[in-house]
Every structure is written in C-alpha cells, then in structure tokens.
Amino acid sequence: MQHNPLTRRIAASPLAPLATFPIRLADVTRHNAQSVKKSAAWLVRSREHVHYTYDLEPHNLEHLAWFVATVTGSRVDAVRGYLAEAQEDAELRRVLGAGLARSDRRATTDPVIRYGRRIGWYAMVRALKPRFVVETGTNRGMGSVVIAAALLRNGTGRLATADIDDRSGELIIPPYDKVVDHVVSDSLEFLAGPAVRQDPIDLLFADTGHTAEHERAELAAATPLLSPGAVVLATKAYCWPELSRWAEEQGREFLFFNEQPRDHWYPGVGIGASFPALVRA
Numbered sequence: 001m002q003h004n005p006l007t008r009r010i011a012a013s014p015l016a017p018l019a020t021f022p023i024r025l026a027d028v029t030r031h032n033a034q035s036v037k038k039s040a041a042w043l044v045r046s047r048e049h050v051h052y053t054y055d056l057e058p059h060n061l062e063h064l065a066w067f068v069a070t071v072t073g074s075r076v077d078a079v080r081g082y083l084a085e086a087q088e089d090a091e092l093r094r095v096l097g098a099g100l101a102r103s104d105r106r107a108t109t110d111p112v113i114r115y116g117r118r119i120g121w122y123a124m125v126r127a128l129k130p131r132f133v134v135e136t137g138t139n140r141g142m143g144s145v146v147i148a149a150a151l152l153r154n155g156t157g158r159l160a161t162a163d164i165d166d167r168s169g170e171l172i173i174p175p176y177d178k179v180v181d182h183v184v185s186d187s188l189e190f191l192a193g194p195a196v197r198q199d200p201i202d203l204l205f206a207d208t209g210h211t212a213e214h215e216r217a218e219l220a221a222a223t224p225l226l227s228p229g230a231v232v233l234a235t236k237a238y239c240w241p242e243l244s245r246w247a248e249e250q251g252r253e254f255l256f257f258n259e260q261p262r263d264h265w266y267p268g269v270g271i272g273a274s275f276p277a278l279v280r281a
Ligand SMILES: C[S@@+](CC[C@H](N)C(=O)[O-])C[C@H]1O[C@@H](n2cnc3c(N)ncnc32)[C@H](O)[C@@H]1O
Pocket: 118, 135, 136, 137, 138, 139, 140, 141, 142, 143, 144, 162, 163, 164, 165, 168, 185, 186, 187, 188, 207, 208, 209, 210, 214
C-alpha cells in the first residue's frame, strides 16, 4: 500500500486522517467482529467464569518451545518432544478429568483438559530435572499435577505448593500426590517455614498473582533458598516488572513468553522467566 502512488499522495495530504477514515473503520470493524464472534461462541460453549482454560495457537506452541529451550539451555527439538509428551499423556488427562468431574465446582467447570502455558511448565521440569520445585498459588492444582507428571516422568524430584484458600489442591490426587506436598498457608509464611527448607529450590513458580508488592516479597523470601542454577517463573510478569527487576538486581537473565489462546476471547497471560546469567561478549 505504501508503494501505491495514490495512497502515498493521500498520506501526504493534510486531509489524510479524514481520507483514510473508511479504511481505518473497516480494519477496526473487521477486528472487533472477529472478537465478538469468538466471544459469542465461548459464551455458548464454556461454563467457566474464572481461571479460564484454553489451548494455545500452534505457532504460539512453537514460540513456547523456543522459550523453554532458551531458559533451560536445551535443544529445541528435545523441548518440542516434552511438549508433545504432555499433550499425549492420556493418564494425566484421565486423572485431571476424573478430578474435575467430581469437583463441587463442576457446574462452572468445562469437562475438557486445556493446559495453556502449563504445558511449558511441564517442559521446564522435564528439561531441568529439578530435585526440588516450589509453587506459590496452588488453586485447584492443575499446575501442580502437570509439574508432578513431569517429575514422575523424570523419576526424581518433589514439589511443595501452597495456597491461602483451604479449598485449594482438589486435583492433587493419585498417582500425582506422591511427589507433591500441598499446604494451606499464606505464601510468605510458607516460604519462611519448614516445607521449603528441605532442599535448595531448583525451580520456583511464583503464581499467587496477588499484588506486585506480594510478588516482590515472595522473590525476596525465596532468594536465599535458591540453588545456584535455579530458574524462577512468574505468571504476572505481564502485569508488573517485579521479576525482571529482581533478575537485574541478581545479575540474572529475564525473558517473557506471551500466551495466545486458541478460539478464546481472553488475551492470555504468559510466563516470565529468570535464569542464570548467560556469558555475554
Ligand atoms: C492464578 S491462581 C494459581 C494457579 C495455579 N498455579 C494453577 O496452575 O492453576 C492464584 C492462587 O493464588 C492464591 N493466593 C492469593 N494470594 C495468596 C497468598 N498470599 N498466599 C498463598 N496463596 C495465595 C489464590 O487463592 C489462588 O488460588
């Protein structure tokens, strides 16, 4: 379009905003019509009203593979294999499906397993083979069980997870519960307590998403507990810069993966990751 002499002349004219109004109107209408169509389909299809679940667009999964490979220093083809392994894990889907079906929140739950960014958490655990993983913010336990499935596949490692809500962790059921210690606690008390003092933390998921101040306090509390090569992940990196600031203070790297949900109106969240410093020229 920039090469078209007519549009070039229009763009140079003082009347350009008026002249291009129909083009701009058509663009924004097309965009919003697609959003309305997706939203209407979701309103009919889904029962969820909080903590939306979705799959990721295929090209977004490919970005996730590169993101995990960079953060963990792994080959991207190995990471693609881990992502496929999680998606094809029939036992994991069966157990999560059974847990959701008997939940007392099943009336507002979709009976379909959609992992979103958690599939990247699975690949992180498979790539890093951590001995000790900590999660703040268990919620129902979807992430905890995905992490546990990767730990079981590794044949080593435990997860400690905490949530302030006493209804949390309902999906942490056999066989995944054998590698998970779930506690009901404020995350700062949890990080100061015995549940996370057993070993250095190799992988931390900061997922309470409470406030920026709370996340900063979680990172400060966890700092002395981390192993030298630890990776720290935070979902709310799309809302505030706490993890990237902490990474810089600690002389670490920072990257962010942006989710692109498939067939969903929700714009998605993501994964912020801080990992040991790369050697720079
Ligand atoms: C986004 S959800 C966690 C999602 C979960 N990791 C998953 O994979 O589905 C955030 C959770 O953090 C919990 N939370 C909020 N503030 C907290 C706090 N101060 N201490 C512990 N948990 C907290 C909430 O109860 C909520 O269940």
